[in-house]
Amino acid sequence: MSSKLFEPLAIGPMTLTNRITIAAMCQYSAIDGSMTDWHLQHLGNLSLSGAAMLVIEATGVTPEGRITHGCTGLYSDANETAMKRVVDFVRSVSPIRIGVQLSHAGRKASAERPWEGRGPLNGESAWETVAPSAIPLAPGWPMPVALNRAGMDRVRDGFVASAQRALRMELDFVELHSTHGYLISEFLSPLANKRTDEYGGSLENRMRFPLEIARAVREVWPRQRAMGSKISGTDFAEGGWTPDDAVAYARELKRVGCDYVTVSGGGVVLDAKVPTGPGYQVPYAERVRRDAGLATGSVGLISDPHQAEEIVASGKADYVSLARGMLFDPRWPWHAAVTLGADVKYPPQYERAHPKAWPPGRQVKSS
Template identity: 45%
Template sequence: MTLRGTDFRNRLWVAPMCQYSVEAQDGVATDWHLVHLGALARGGAGAVIAEATAVVPEGRISPQDLGLWDDAQVEALRPVTAFVRSQGSVPGVQLAHAGRKASTFRPWSDEQGSVPEADGGWPTVAPSAVAFEGYAVPREMSRDDVVGVVEAFRAAARRSVEAGFGLIELHAAHGYLLHQFLSPLSNERTDEYGGSLENRARLLVDVVRAVRAEVGDELPLLVRFSATDWAEGGWDEHETATVAGWSRDAGADLFDISTGGLVAGVTIPVGLGYQVPFAQHVRETAEVDTGAVGLIVSARQAEEVVAEGRADVVLMAREFLRDPHFPLRAAAELGVELDYVPAQYQRAPFRTA
């Protein structure tokens, strides 16, 4: 597959997975990131997209998140991207701002919810002063704050290129800041960033346009959407398709379609491939390239998604955690000969069970 000037060796990519493993709480990558992301590239993925990486300090989901708000963070990522490239994979990064879901304890902490300022947390911001259930009430952003977010994404995109990333994904899903602006359940603004769909999408489209202008014409740019809030009166797949079209016109190339994350306590019909129909809907309605994600767990299941035209790319997360070499095993199962099995591993041919 080719997007703009970048060739991908296959259509099986690593979805961003938060690692919450920055040791000094300074947003700087560690050896964990090198080994984790490097192993996924060695395992045959077409692209490896690094975790949600904050564009400003207050945009981190947890104090242990990666960041690209400072030039000092660039240097630590260069060995990571260089190794991923050396294994034939495209290194990508997901740029993010967590908004009202920022400053939280990492999942395996003994505590949950918002981290108190006394323990290294910080006040959060959002389109409106509406809290996510169990979290601190955020401060409603001023217009200057919103404009500042656009510039923060622009600067982080520049640093992404300097760090060696060959693909950028903008995180507009899972209840984080850009998603918070998109959904009427979290956006109660009455200015040009609230109300109508065009207004709610304004921040995202401005960010897409700014990032495209910053990185030039050759770099692939993705947007991750939650195609539905799974809640009455919330953001849905029809609005997602419309805004995907607007984002394509602003410079985005492919849309990574997930669901949920904006509100707690909703009923989600989880099952194998349960989010694939949303990727297909956006692909067909907006006439854009999409990626499918969500409980895609086998080679044949992934192959069918692409072969049937339901999505252009399959992104996996948990399956890569279970087996970083999943693409090599998938090729063996599907009877595909690859020329990028690591020479060091050729004494142990990849076979089906």
């Protein structure tokens, strides 16, 4: 049986050994933006999964660009040293491609960790948030400050400086977070961006600042390393970002030198109607892949190996991106390989667990 899911994939200058990637997942376990031992075990563990690519969680490019006090940052030497320790560790145990998702949380910053309620911080622990327009995320959330040009420069420069830190760590790729209602997607979405200057109004205007950031990062991020973005296929809300907008944005990202996009969606408004179900965002990836013509991944409730195989074999996406499924089963790619009759390389220390090494009658069952 041949499996497309386990075929290599070239993403710009980066070659993946298969088409299974691990999505960025915030761990809310950093201290002052610096990774801790939790990240060592979390990313170390996932790096042994058999997936080809591992995206480090949404990482604030400025302190106020973090979502919570527990989010990682890449705005200080201490942050860089702490992340480098984790990246070096991952590299010492796994050949996985590893990169970081650079992010600014915009009006969704200054929030509680999920297990503390997810709501806005209050009192001394809160900080002032920024956004394209002074519109709160939802009732009860603080009024963000609408960014002026100086503030936008600071954000853009934060992305650039963080990319330079990522380069010093020799990460394989950087990914710009442009979905889920964080700052870049706030600029893109007509629901959060009500500006009347050249950064608001038309799609071209709303894309202007995100593309300024992408261009500035590309200038310092060498062509020999991949750059990508996680984008929205839709806001899932009336009057919001559409699949046509996603195609236009992906085309522009490609033009400024992006090598891949992972298509997600939602998050700009809290009352969006998201029709969650297996592979619910696949059609958006399919559209972007077909009409923008750059390496495209699909994310969102992909958890069954046959489903993942169908997505890539039918050309709906070039790769799949898994988040919760990978936390639930950190050996998902091993199990998918058994199910699909494919092979995946195990670390030599674990080779005796490979189905081929099991004695007859003790074969691992596929799901």
